Each structure stands twice: as structure tokens, then as C-alpha cells.
Amino acid sequence: xxxxxxxxxGADMDAGTVLQWLxxxxxAVKRGDIVAVIDTEKTTIEVEIxxxxxxxxxxxxEGEKVPVGTxxxxxxxxxxAAAAAPEAKRAAPAxxxxxxxxxxxxxxxxxxxxxxxxxAAPHRVRISPLAMRVAMELKVDLAAIKGTGPEGAITKTxxxxxxxxxxxxxxxxxxxxxxxxxxxxxxxxxxDRPATxxxxxxxxxxxxxxxxxxYYLGTHIDMSKAMxxxxxxxxxxxxxxxxxxxxxxxxxxxxAADEIPEIKGFWIDGAFRPSEAVHVGVAISLRQGGLIAxxxxxxxxxxxxxxxxxxxxxxxRVRAGVLRxxxxxxxxxxxxxxxxxxxxxxxxxIYPPQVALVGFGKIVExxxxxxxxxxxxxxxMASLSGDHRxxxxxxxxxxxxxxxxxxxxxxxx
Amino acid sequence: xxLDAQKVKITYREAMRQAIRDALxxxxxxxxxxEDVGAYGGCYAVSKGLLEEFGPDRIRDTPLSESxxxxxxxxxxxxxxxPIVEIMTVNFSLLALDQIxxxxxxxLHMSGGQINIPLVIRMTTGAGRQLAAQHSHSLxxxxxxxxxxxxxxxxxxxxxxxxxxxxxxxxxxxxxFEHGTLYNMEGEMAVDAGAVEISKAAxxxxxxxxxxxxxxxxxxxxxxxxxxxxxxxVDAEVVDLRTLRPLDTETILDSVMRTHRAVVIDEGWRSGSxxxxxxxxxxxxxxxxxxxxxxRICSAEVPIPYAxxxxxxxxxxxxxxxxTVTRMMGGHG
Numbered sequence: 001x002x003x004x005x006x007x008x009x010g011a012d013m014d015a016g017t018v019l020q021w022l023x024x025x026x027x028a029v030k031r032g033d034i035v036a037v038i039d040t041e042k043t044t045i046e047v048e049i050x051x052x053x054x055x056x057x058x059x060x061x062e063g064e065k066v067p068v069g070t071x072x073x074x075x076x077x078x079x080x081a082a083a084a085a086p087e088a089k090r091a092a093p094a095x096x097x098x099x100x101x102x103x104x105x106x107x108x109x110x111x112x113x114x115x116x117x118x119x120a121a122p123h124r125v126r127i128s129p130l131a132m133r134v135a136m137e138l139k140v141d142l143a144a145i146k147g148t149g150p151e152g153a154i155t156k157t158x159x160x161x162x163x164x165x166x167x168x169x170x171x172x173x174x175x176x177x178x179x180x181x182x183x184x185x186x187x188x189x190x191x192d193r194p195a196t197x198x199x200x201x202x203x204x205x206x207x208x209x210x211x212x213x214x215y216y217l218g219t220h221i222d223m224s225k226a227m228x229x230x231x232x233x234x235x236x237x238x239x240x241x242x243x244x245x246x247x248x249x250x251x252x253x254x255x256a257a258d259e260i261p262e263i264k265g266f267w268i269d270g271a272f273r274p275s276e277a278v279h280v281g282v283a284i285s286l287r288q289g290g291l292i293a294x295x296x297x298x299x300x301x302x303x304x305x306x307x308x309x310x311x312x313x314x315x316x317r318v319r320a321g322v323l324r325x326x327x328x329x330x331x332x333x334x335x336x337x338x339x340x341x342x343x344x345x346x347x348x349x350i351y352p353p354q355v356a357l358v359g360f361g362k363i364v365e366x367x368x369x370x371x372x373x374x375x376x377x378x379x380x381m382a383s384l385s386g387d388h389r390x391x392x393x394x395x396x397x398x399x400x401x402x403x404x405x406x407x408x409x410x411x412x413x
Numbered sequence: 414x415x416l417d418a419q420k421v422k423i424t425y426r427e428a429m430r431q432a433i434r435d436a437l438x439x440x441x442x443x444x445x446x447x448e449d450v451g452a453y454g455g456c457y458a459v460s461k462g463l464l465e466e467f468g469p470d471r472i473r474d475t476p477l478s479e480s481x482x483x484x485x486x487x488x489x490x491x492x493x494x495x496p497i498v499e500i501m502t503v504n505f506s507l508l509a510l511d512q513i514x515x516x517x518x519x520x521l522h523m524s525g526g527q528i529n530i531p532l533v534i535r536m537t538t539g540a541g542r543q544l545a546a547q548h549s550h551s552l553x554x555x556x557x558x559x560x561x562x563x564x565x566x567x568x569x570x571x572x573x574x575x576x577x578x579x580x581x582x583x584x585x586x587x588x589x590f591e592h593g594t595l596y597n598m599e600g601e602m603a604v605d606a607g608a609v610e611i612s613k614a615a616x617x618x619x620x621x622x623x624x625x626x627x628x629x630x631x632x633x634x635x636x637x638x639x640x641x642x643x644x645x646x647v648d649a650e651v652v653d654l655r656t657l658r659p660l661d662t663e664t665i666l667d668s669v670m671r672t673h674r675a676v677v678i679d680e681g682w683r684s685g686s687x688x689x690x691x692x693x694x695x696x697x698x699x700x701x702x703x704x705x706x707x708x709r710i711c712s713a714e715v716p717i718p719y720a721x722x723x724x725x726x727x728x729x730x731x732x733x734x735x736x737t738v739t740r741m742m743g744g745h746g
Contacts, residue, residue, distance in 0.1 A: 129701045130673050130702050149743065150705065
């Protein structure tokens with residue numbers, strides 16, 4: 001038996017409301033299926049399940065608000081499910097055998113045991129521990145991989161091969177087995193979201209400023225090469241596939257974070273836990289007020305076009321109020337761009353337990369001296385808010401200059 | 414001056430003799446004792462000529478009584494000497510197990526930290542010379558089980574030359590296991606080779622595809638296997654443990670974390686062996702780095718046979734290492 005608990009979908013979530021169940025007892029689910037819609041006071045989230053099995057019981061009904069970690073549903077894993085039926089049959093005659101002669105049950109019991117079919121061994125994917133870890137990082141569906149290791153075991157090479165294999169489906173779709181047909185209709189009256197969201201943001205940001213010793217760095221970046229390249233690139237693309245310059249910024253941040261590992265990861269229980277994957281949280285403001293920063297996964301490994309698709313999808317779903325649990329909880333670094341709003345500089349507040357936040361301002365034409373000449377260039381202010389527990393200003397500076405360097409070679413992004 | 418001019422051709426036996434001679438010269442408290450170490454020059458001729466140079470007080474022949482002369486060595490160490498006790502083979506050391514395990518390894522503890530035993534015991538180990546089942550076993554893994562002693566396995570000329578002095582400087586008992594097939598190994602060594610540290614394993618060959626972890630008599634076979642594997646495109650790393658107790662887990666894990674595959678080659682028997690301990694530590698420390706199960710290549714679980722073809726078949730060989738690694742790498746090199 002496995003428990004499905006109310007997940008923690010971010011540092012600022014203490015409790016969630018089950019808006020809707022997308023499964024019922026008896027339904028088979030597999031890892032990655034979306035099983036419920038949860039309201040976190042900040043947004044509505046489609047919650048994925050991480051076990052494979054059969055839903056036995058729904059514990060928390062729709063509309064109820066419960067703390068993080070509360071048992072929401074019970075499911076039986078595959079092996080148990082297979083064993084469950086014979087178990088029931090075996091249980092019935094047992095009292096008949098045992099009741100007449102309680103002192104001498106062993107013989108009878110032995111007979112019963114012998115005739116009972118052995119429960120089928122639970123089916124396990126043969127995969128090496130390393131390959132499993134890599135598969136989780138790359139979000140590769142194990143079912144689709146053919147193992148070439150001993151007795152068909154999946155090795156790291158197999159996973160990497162599968163991850164590279166085209167076409168890479170849209171993000172998160174790999175684990176999505178049961179997407180709801182229509183956007184879920186809240187079963188309960190929506191909460192007073194703006195007010196509760198304010199409270200939630202207040203708690204997270206107060207915690208950040210209370211616990212995280214921030215340091216701040218900023219640098220001006222000459223965006224002329226990037227903007228020129230983007231213009232030429234977009235001319236080649238159909239309108240629907242054109243890129244926004246934010247995509248260049250996201251990719252540059254992700255690649256720079258790969259080079260400076262102290263920037264991405266989490267500070268948990270007094271220690272820095274670096275993350276190999278770069279899931280970039282994108283701060284998106286909501287029309288009704290407030291903001292949310294869901295993650296685009298593995299930005300460093302995605303092409304610009306893939307990032308653009310992810311970004312567009314994310315913004316659309318944020319505005320519609322439907323996000324997936326994995327997007328909410330696992331950003332390893334966050335980017336905020338307030339350029340659209342017209343400001344040139346933003347020094348952000350780190351979203352715990354992350355350890356860095358990158359801010360981009362508006363691109364403005366400025367006099368720019370280079371090689372003894374002054375000219376007008378599009379210039380953008382990039383900033384870094386770093387957690388001094390995890391990194392020092394020196395490494396932070398290296399990170400920012402790496403972002404700058406990468407933006408000077410946009411064709412390589 | 415060319416590099417060669419600073420090197421000298423030397424055998425493992427001579428390197429070991431240099432080490433003993435150097436220790437005798439450097440420290441008046443050092444003496445050598447064991448069966449046939451004096452007049453006969455040592456069963457493996459390691460101490461040849463030392464009796465003539467240092468006299469019978471410092472090169473002492475003993476009766477055939479391992480328990481007595483190891484016990485005498487412990488007593489001498491307790492009283493301020495720095496004895497080197499030679500036991501002819503590891504099989505015979507079993508007669509002195511009581512002295513080694515119950516006394517040498519425990520007295521520091523039993524005396525509440527008052528009495529150290531700065532004793533070095535050297536002995537031959539291993540098979541491969543058709544000496545049959547009572548002179549050929551590899552029991553150093555047993556000794557590596559015992560807290561209170563250190564267990565060294567010099568597999569190179571440098572370690573044969575350098576480990577003894579460091580062992581003598583250690584305030585506690587150190588056992589040195591010299592594999593019998595190594596004495597005739599000849600190679601080049603720096604003329605000024607001296608003491609080496611004894612707490613770290615060494616990467617004798619760097620590689621990226623698989624970690625071959627071994628020590629002592631199987632190091633040569635493993636390096637040979639690594640060269641053969643290189644010819645077929647498999648880049649094997651060879652880790653020489655050098656010290657079996659305390660094990661340098663860090664170096665082992667560091668290697669496995671880079672290669673994600675490990676094979677332990679150990680001339681001891683598989684069941685309850687040092688190779689089992691190493692495999693367990695890899696599982697404990699690098700489980701999520703492993704792309705294949707750890708493999709072990711050990712001796713067949715039989716008394717080591719006398720007949721050459723049977724002895725060869727019972728021991729880990731370069732060909733078995735190559736075959737195992739090739740099977741592991743399968744279609745994905």
C-alpha cells in the first residue's frame with residue numbers, strides 16, 4: 001500500500017484545498033498521472049502522483065482544506081493488486097479449518113499455504129541506480145526505454161539515448177498519462193484569492209528576508225548583438241515561432257548556472273544542496289494581482305525554440321490558473337524581468353529555499369563607450385540577488401559576467 | 414642529467430632489503446627477527462647479507478615457534494624497541510594469531526591508552542608459485558577485519574622500499590603483506606626513493622569507463638588487463654588499495670563516482686572477503702552513481718592446488734579480468 005499525501009508545492013504552502021479528484025477508487029494510475037486539482041491559496045495546481053498502482057480509497061473529499069502531509073488517498077501498488085484477489089479467497093475458508101481444532105492448526109495451515117498461488121512478484125523496471133537518477137533529472141519516461149545492460153537492465157547510456165531521441169514532447173507531457181479533458185471546474189466557491197495570495201507572498205518574502213543574508217550585484221549588458229541576432233533570426237521564422245528576447249535571457253541564465261553551481265539549488269536544514277538540473281523559475285505577475293514563479297524544466301538542455309514553447313505554455317496556463325505540481329515546487333533558480341513595466345533595475349528577493357534570483361530591467365538606448373568611441377546601444381541592467389550562505393560575491397560576479405558573455409554570442413545559445 | 418640517471422634497476426626483494434637496511438642504520442632500536450632470517454639470509458633471500466653487516470644481536474634467527482617470537486616482538490616493542498618480525502608465510506602466522514589479535518591489537522586499549530606496541534610484522538602471502546595449499550593462501554583480508562592493527566600490501570617497488578619506515582614510525586602494530594610472486598619483479602626506481610605515506614590508495618592508471626580495484630599480487634595482472642582493454646577501446650582505471658586497514662574509502666568512491674562501474678580483484682576467497690567489504694562500501698557510498706552491479710573477481714573457493722594448470726585456474730588472471738569487464742561493458746562502451 002502507498003499513501004498519497006497533500007504535497008508541499010513550494011516553501012510558502014502550509015495547506016491546500018482539494019478542489020477536484022480526477023480519479024476514483026479502482027482507477028489504475030501510473031507515475032506522473034494528474035490525479036487531483038489542489039488549490040494552494042496562490043493558484044490552482046494539477047497534482048501528479050509519483051507511484052504506480054490502483055486507487056483504493058479517497059480519504060479527503062473535494063472541498064476540504066488540509067495541511068501539507070495529510071493523507072489524501074491510499075493506493076495499492078501493482079504487486080499487491082495482483083495478490084489482493086487470491087488473498088480474499090484464501091481468507092474465507094481459513095476460520096473453517098482452524099475453528100474445530102485450534103490446538104493443531106499447523107498441518108491444515110500448511111496445506112492451505114501450499115495450494116495458495118504465490119503472489120506474483122511485483123514488476124520492477126530493471127534500471128541501474130545511476131540511470132534512475134538521470135532519468136528523473138531528464139524526465140524521461142522509463143516505459144519507453146529499451147535496456148541494453150545485463151538482462152535488459154536500463155543503463156545511463158540508454159536513458160541519455162532516449163532523452164536525445166526526437167521528438168521531445170512538450171515539457172511535462174512525458175509524465176502525463178491522464179490529462180483532464182476539460183479545465184477543472186472548481187467544486188467549491190473560489191477563495192478570496194488576491195487577499196490570501198498577498199498573505200502567502202508576505203510569509204514567503206518575510207521568511208526570505210529574515211533568513212537569507214542577501215547580497216546584490218548588478219551590471220550593464222550591451223544587448224546590441226543579441227537584439228540584432230534576434231531580429232535576423234525572427235525574420236527567418238514563421239510568426240508563430242518567433243522568439244522573445246526573454247528566451248535568450250533564460251537560456252543564458254541556465255548555461256551560466258551550469259558553470260557556477262553555487263547559484264542553483266536549495267538551502268535546506270542548514271546546508272546547501274546543489275542541483276544538477278537547471279529548472280528556471282519565471283516570475284509571472286497575475287492579472288488579479290500577486291505573482292507566481294513556476295519553473296521551466298532543464299532550460300540548459302533545451303533549444304531556444306523549446307524554451308519559447310515552454311514559456312508560452314506556462315504563461316497561458318498561469319493566466320488560466322492551472323499549473324502542475326512539479327512546475328511549482330522545483331525551480332532551482334528564479335528569473336524576474338520587470339523590463340516590461342519600464343523599470344531599469346530590479347534587485348529581487350530570493351524565493352526560499354532557492355539561493356539566487358536574477359533580475360533583468362528594461363532595454364534602453366544609452367550612450368555606450370567601447371574602443372574609445374561613444375555610440376548609442378541598447379543596454380540592459382542585469383542583477384543578481386545571492387544567498388551569502390551558499391555563495392560569495394566573487395562567484396556571484398562570475399555568474400553575472402558569464403551571463404553577459406553568453407549574451408554577446410547569441411548564435412551559440 | 415637525464416631522468417634515467419636518477420633511476421636504478423632493482424627488484425622488489427632488493428627494495429625490501431634496502432628498506433630494512435635503511436631502518437637498521439637509521440634507528441638503533443630496530444632489529445629483525447624470524448625463522449632463517451640470519452644465517453640462511455631469509456626464506457625469500459630478503460635479508461641476505463644483513464647478518465654479516467649488523468651482527469646476531471640485530472638479525473636474530475628464531476626457533477620454529479611463531480607464537481613465541483611474535484610474542485617476544487610484542488614484549489620488545491613494549492619495552493622501547495622497534496622490532497621487525499618476519500613470518501615465513503601468512504599460513505604460518507595463524508600459529509601467532511593469539512599474539513597478534515589478542516595482544517598486539519588490544520594492549521593499547523586494555524592499558525587505557527598507556528602502552529603502544531610499535532611492532533612491524535612482515536609476511537609473505539599469496540599463491541602462484543606452486544607451493545600448494547599450506548603456503549599459498551591470501552589471508553590478509555582476515556587481518557583487515559581487526560581493529561588495533563594496520564594492514565599494508567605493498568605492490569610496487571616504491572612501496573616495498575618506502576612503507577617499512579613509515580610503519581616503524583607508527584606507534585601501533587603494522588602488518589606488511591608481501592605477495593610471494595612480487596620478489597622477483599624488476600623495474601626502475603628512483604635512487605633516492607624513501608619513506609611513503611601509508612594512508613591513501615593510489616590510482617595507478619587513470620581511466621574513465623570502469624574502476625578496477627585491487628592490491629598486492631593482483632595489481633600487475635590488473636594493469637596488464639587494463640592495457641588489453643585499452644586496445645579494445647575500454648578505458649579502465651586501476652586503483653591500488655595499498656592499505657587494507659584502514660581502507661581509503663574516499664579514493665575508492667571518488668573513482669567509482671567518475672566511472673560508474675567497479676570490479677574488485679582480490680586473490681582472497683570471495684565469501685567474507687575484503688572484496689566484499691569494498692563492494693559494500695561502494696554500495697553504501699555511491700549507490701546512486703552505479704550504472705552496473707559491482708563485480709568481484711576472486712580465487713576459486715578451494716584450497717589452492719599444487720598442479721600448475723589447476724593453480725592458474727583457481728586464481729584471478731588478466732584474462733578473467735578482461736572477460737569480466739568486456740561482458741560488463743556489453744554493447745555500450
